[in-house]
Amino acid sequence: MTAQHILSQFRATGVQTCFHDRHISPQILLGLNGANWRLKDYESRGGYQALRKVLGIGGGEPMTQDQVIATVKESALRGRGGAGFPTGLKWSFMPRQFPGQKYLVCNSDEGEPGTCKDRDIMEFNPHIVIEGMAIAAFAMGISVGYNYIHGEIFSTYDRFEEALEEARAAGLLGNNILGSDFSFQLHAAHGFGAYICGEETALLESLEGKKGQPRFKPPFPASFGLYGKPTTINNTETFAAVPWIIRNGGQAYLECGKPNNGGTKIYSVSGDVELPGNFEVPMGTPFSKVLELAGGVRTGRKLKAVIPGGSSSPVLPASIMMDCTMDYDSIAKAGSMLGSGAVIVLDDSRCMVKSLQRLSYFYMHESCGQCTPCREGTGWLSRVVDRIENGHGRPSDMDLLDSVAEDIQGRTICALGDAAAMPVRAMIKHFRHEFEYHVEHKTCMVPAYV
Amino acid sequence: MISEASKLRFAREVAKYPADQRQSAVMACLAIAQQELGYVSPEAEREIAEYLGMSPMAVHEVTTFYNMYNQRPVGKYKLNVCTNLPCQLREGVSTLKYLEAKLGISMGETTADGMFTLQQSECLGACADSPVMLVNDRSMCSFMTPEKLDQLVDGLRATGEK
Numbered sequence: 001m002t003a004q005h006i007l008s009q010f011r012a013t014g015v016q017t018c019f020h021d022r023h024i025s026p027q028i029l030l031g032l033n034g035a036n037w038r039l040k041d042y043e044s045r046g047g048y049q050a051l052r053k054v055l056g057i058g059g060g061e062p063m064t065q066d067q068v069i070a071t072v073k074e075s076a077l078r079g080r081g082g083a084g085f086p087t088g089l090k091w092s093f094m095p096r097q098f099p100g101q102k103y104l105v106c107n108s109d110e111g112e113p114g115t116c117k118d119r120d121i122m123e124f125n126p127h128i129v130i131e132g133m134a135i136a137a138f139a140m141g142i143s144v145g146y147n148y149i150h151g152e153i154f155s156t157y158d159r160f161e162e163a164l165e166e167a168r169a170a171g172l173l174g175n176n177i178l179g180s181d182f183s184f185q186l187h188a189a190h191g192f193g194a195y196i197c198g199e200e201t202a203l204l205e206s207l208e209g210k211k212g213q214p215r216f217k218p219p220f221p222a223s224f225g226l227y228g229k230p231t232t233i234n235n236t237e238t239f240a241a242v243p244w245i246i247r248n249g250g251q252a253y254l255e256c257g258k259p260n261n262g263g264t265k266i267y268s269v270s271g272d273v274e275l276p277g278n279f280e281v282p283m284g285t286p287f288s289k290v291l292e293l294a295g296g297v298r299t300g301r302k303l304k305a306v307i308p309g310g311s312s313s314p315v316l317p318a319s320i321m322m323d324c325t326m327d328y329d330s331i332a333k334a335g336s337m338l339g340s341g342a343v344i345v346l347d348d349s350r351c352m353v354k355s356l357q358r359l360s361y362f363y364m365h366e367s368c369g370q371c372t373p374c375r376e377g378t379g380w381l382s383r384v385v386d387r388i389e390n391g392h393g394r395p396s397d398m399d400l401l402d403s404v405a406e407d408i409q410g411r412t413i414c415a416l417g418d419a420a421a422m423p424v425r426a427m428i429k430h431f432r433h434e435f436e437y438h439v440e441h442k443t444c445m446v447p448a449y450v
Numbered sequence: 451m452i453s454e455a456s457k458l459r460f461a462r463e464v465a466k467y468p469a470d471q472r473q474s475a476v477m478a479c480l481a482i483a484q485q486e487l488g489y490v491s492p493e494a495e496r497e498i499a500e501y502l503g504m505s506p507m508a509v510h511e512v513t514t515f516y517n518m519y520n521q522r523p524v525g526k527y528k529l530n531v532c533t534n535l536p537c538q539l540r541e542g543v544s545t546l547k548y549l550e551a552k553l554g555i556s557m558g559e560t561t562a563d564g565m566f567t568l569q570q571s572e573c574l575g576a577c578a579d580s581p582v583m584l585v586n587d588r589s590m591c592s593f594m595t596p597e598k599l600d601q602l603v604d605g606l607r608a609t610g611e612k
Binding site for chain 1: 588605
């Protein structure tokens with residue numbers, strides 16, 4: 001057996017995380033089985049019909065750019081990467097009449113701990129992203145695009161390249177797409193291990209062949225983006241939502257979810273559940289239902305806390321979380337963020353100090369070092385949480401952590417500083433007694449976990 | 451020396467970008483060089499710099515910024531085990547410890563026979579597959595129970611490929 005053969009035995013099949021019957025009204029992950037990712041399979045599921053509709057191919061008038069953007073606005077689709085910004089509004093910021101080159105970028109640098117949805121989308125349904133990007137490019141008058149893919153998921157990058165080749169060969173990308181006068185060149189690029197490149201301006205720097213350090217905003221990418229040209233950047237899942245919206249209408253998409261939170265959303269559920277995986281459900285689905293889809297909390301244990309939107313989002317205790325529905329507005333009202341939709345579940349055997357210790361180490365490790373409050377502050381946070389965990393904490397440490405976090409928040413170029421600060425403040429707010437117990441007894445108040 | 455085969459792959463990457471933006475291909479070129487040579491040597495950085503019309507220091511900045519570029523030789527198989535919080539909750543740390551014991555090295559080290567380098571890594575983006583491990587930057591291995599780790603390590607050893 002060759003080394004390649006040995007390694008391939010351990011490649012994810014998607015059966016556990018994606019091809020289960022525990023989605024609710026799925027649009028993006030509907031009918032996938034791992035083998036049907038190719039162009040012909042996608043087309044048999046209605047793929048590229050939305051692009052044909054936009055271009056007026058096969059009967060019907062072509063849509064105008066304004067009509068496409070208006071449809072996306074009506075759908076209340078909001079950015080699936082973490083910020084939840086209204087997609088149609090973002091598209092309307094692109095100066096369509098700009099005489100020079102404009103760019104479209106897909107942010108597939110999925111590295112927010114807990115998030116693993118874009119990987120499954122690109123691995124098992126890559127053409128839905130290509131079609132969504134082509135429609136977006138049409139709507140904004142853009143002729144060149146890049147999909148920047150997390151370097152760690154290299155086989156997914158290879159898969160996406162294969163899908164691009166198929167689309168080009170079928171005339172769905174390239175010059176004069178399907179015989180129309182619309183041309184769009186789309187390429188794949190990859191990262192190589194830098195969390196910060198998920199930040200959109202760091203991603204642009206990386207795409208320009210530089211270290212990924214975020215840029216000051218403004219100017220925003222819509223006016224000064226890739227190579228200094230107007231650029232629109234959306235998340236993978238956001239683009240993947242577009243074909244359905246065009247085929248079925250903005251109103252229909254909105255009605256799948258709830259007002260101001262249109263459509264379905266893929267939640268990556270990880271941590272202390274029986275069946276971790278991706279679950280595509282309508283926006284506004286109760287958290288308790290999502291937890292149930294993931295098989296519930298591990299047998300014999302109780303829900304303690306949930307980090308509802310990726311590691312950067314503030315942790316919420318079980319009692320608050322169980323009353324939430326999974327959408328931007330409900331989670332924000334509860335004091336956290338829906339973020340990327342990565343739900344990290346912690347059960348009652350988990351020590352919150354130890355959990356925070358790992359997260360704080362991560363942000364220190366991934367700070368790009370550009371801004372002093374983040375570069376120094378993340379190290380400070382990590383070291384103080386470390387000493388509490390290791391039994392050397394001081395009674396004043398909780399206030400110290402809160403004050404360091406406060407001094408980072410809002411004082412950095414990008415959101416990584418906030419992302420490092422928010423988990424610390426939320427942990428201390430909701431679980432201060434555990435930190436105090438650690439300081440006083442030099443040990444953990446819940447059974448240690450490995 | 452970077453091979454002609456790798457240079458052909460460089461050309462394919464450069465072609466994705468505007469003619470005056472060859473530097474955009476540096477991430478891919480470094481990854482290709484690493485795949486061929488096992489790590490990014492200063493010589494490789496100079497060759498890539500020349501190929502892309504960059505200064506060697508600009509290339510070095512990229513090599514040193516991103517976690518996955520090996521700045522020095524590693525074992526034939528580089529094993530990166532994710533221990534970030536979602537994986538920590540699902541045996542990520544015990545997976546790393548299991549491999550430390552099995553290989554007789556600590557994380558960050560390479561086995562004496564040069565076969566394996568073991569590293570802790572940050573989020574690989576496969577949280578629901580935990581425990582997960584990335585082998586040689588390109589092969590994600592999912593749901594790595596101790597039995598599977600044995601299969602993988604023993605299997606790679608048995609190939610006899612050094």
